[in-house]
Amino acid sequence: MSLSDQIVSPADEADESDAAAIVANDIAPMEQEALAKRQLTIEIFTHFLNISVEENREIDEKIIVKLLENLDTKDSGERDCSQELLFRIYRRFEGLRPYIRKQITNVFYRFIHETEQIDGIAELLELLKVIIKNYDVLPLADREQLLLNVLLPLHKSESLKTFNVQLESCVLDLLKENASLIPKFINGLLRLWPKTSTKKEVIFMKELVKILQITKHKQFLKILIPLFHRTAKCVSSPCVLVAEAACYLWSKKEIVRLIIKNNEDIMSIMFPTLYQVSREHWSQHIRDIVYSVLKIIKQINEDLFMQLCRTYNYKLELKVDKFIEVEGNPSETFKKPVNR
Template sequence: APSTDQQELFCQKLQQCCTLFDFLDSVGDLKSKEVKRAALNELVDYLSTNRGVLVENAYPEITNMISTNIFRALPPSDNPDFDPEEDEPTLEAAWPHIQLVYEFLLRFLENPDFQPSIAKRYIDQKFVLQLLELFDSEDPRERDFLKTVLHRIYGKFLGLRAFIRKQINNIFLKFIYETEHFNGVAELLEILGSIINGFALPLKAEHKQFLMKVLIPLHTAKGLSLFHAQLAYCVVQFLEKDPTLTEPVLFLSFLPLKAHCTRLVIRGLLKFWPKTCSQKEVYFVSVQFSAISVCYVMLVMFLGEIEEILDVIEPSQFKKIQEPLFKQIAKCVSNPHFQVAERALYFWNNEYILSLIEENIDKILPIMFSSLYKISKEHWNQTIVALIYNVLKTLMEMNCPLFDELTASYKAQKQREMMKEQERDELWKKLEELQVSRASEVQNNSHGSPAALNNNNSNNNNNEPQESSDDVEATAVIMEDLHQDTTDIACENVSCAK
């Protein structure tokens, strides 16, 4: 067509492509569907190869065609118990057309002649909100396009940035505390990773709040394994921007949340460290897997994220979190599940973490020693035992005198525990002997002659209170010793646990 008519034909093609077809009917309107597909291909090629196409009156036609084709109510899932890790997703039936519309939208946003000052009249908050709703599509192909489109919009429309962040925030909060289902969490987190990377310093209060109130609680959400890599990347991006957030983030994950909010990222991960196997934590396994195995999977994931954080932590921040952190690592090393113990022991393969440990060996070795020494003697998995021997050797080389002192202290404590146990056994033995003696005496009395019984009864009237008192006193002494012994052992165990 002549160049003077091309703009008019372009708009006519856009209007032609606003016609929708039912792709659930695989045999209906086949010719019309093919005509539209060809028209969409022409539009994509025309926009890609020509300059001066994006005149002002083309913007409403373009955005109307795009909105008509991609904005729709997503159908309910065919499988209410859909598991993204086990089940095949439901693919969009109209994808042959929708894919081309997304490609056209990307060419539109990336075109050198694109003018955000004109486009902002049509690509507004309503447009963005409808776009975000589509992230719940089961079709991974659509979510991948949406991810790129939203990233382009965020980059070109400065006035929409705060709105986009707020709406993503709302989607995550609804996902965590209400629906527990949203298909596009991983894609939205991937976009956020790029957004966080571009945050200016110092970080705004709203950005820190997003980290603590949204990203950290996402560690408790259903389907964590599906988006954990993207989530960990976002957290690490925050810590690289502001290392002072490291302490609060870890503590929120492993320990109860502190009222003092200034200690906010390592504290975050510590709070949500999985301790029990609730229904939320068995989200991604099929029924044949036990809930306890899911907890082990989550522990391994958390340990991986902690290592990523420690890779970027500053030594000054490490000192603030080393004690609670290595108490948790000691528990993981002692875990009977070999993958959890193995993942925790792999920390000693990281050169930077090793340098931090060596710098603070006087604090860390006393925390780790008891668990490592005990498991080296008792763990069922020989691979874990070999890893622990290597770790113990490394720690010994870092501070041999302290290592020897802890070894002697540990052995002395074990000796005391053995002696206590022997004393307990002896006390129980005495108690049993006393009971047998009393039972035998009662039996002998019951088998005597009537005359002897009368005499015994007469004699025992004077002696019985004294004998009964002696027996009671002896029993009381033994029971008191047992109680004290049990209390001592309990106190020692609590002390060791701490």
């Protein structure tokens, strides 16, 4: 019997008729037994991995397929075990690395294009992060394909919240090493922007802020217009968390530097929305934050700020004294708790 035949999938562990007979008192012993089994599996694998690559005939493509199948389970312990074994194989067997990458990508493609009823996406993304960061220098074309054809479409998933942390981490690692891909990715993210889910909007905006913190001016110019049109829509959102996340752009010094260099274009897009939200948003918390943002942009370009104030004061017949006279450190407003 080969080693791959000894890797038992979760579905094989117990017959359905037996499962019906399990009572609550048996759960703890079963968990201990499952843990012992996983530890034994890892020990067996470690033994085979310690054999020289040239002499090892047991670690092959069949095992890779079996481990990936075992990742698709509700059992988090089983997923962790399979993930750890895949990682050890990838680290040890350089010849299997292209095949492992290809099979991981195929799982992502199936999740994106066929069915989201696949578990283990978070674990695969964690494995992918290690691969990206530590082991392979992939050609730019391969990195672009991974970023735009795999990681970007994963943002469309209805279950994004179950793996968004791992997904964001992979995206940032790729973009840090490939700044030229930032405009393409951000434009793609803006096209996929959620229309009905405020929870996903918050996830998107928080990721966008982190990407902008590593964006250079050259790349920023390519996404400036669509980026701030979307930001304006988010600032005016009735959802407090969405509006708050959008305002955080002005709390990050790296992003403020980019805004200063392009303040005229950005202020012409943002000012009407900021002005209206500062007076009409239902949440006092958001109004406070927007007052601080207005104070910041006033400091950036006071002449243009006053010109826009006069323009919109005439159109909307609103007073501007309230936010012009904001006192204190604007950044402090961003630390206030949300009033729900």
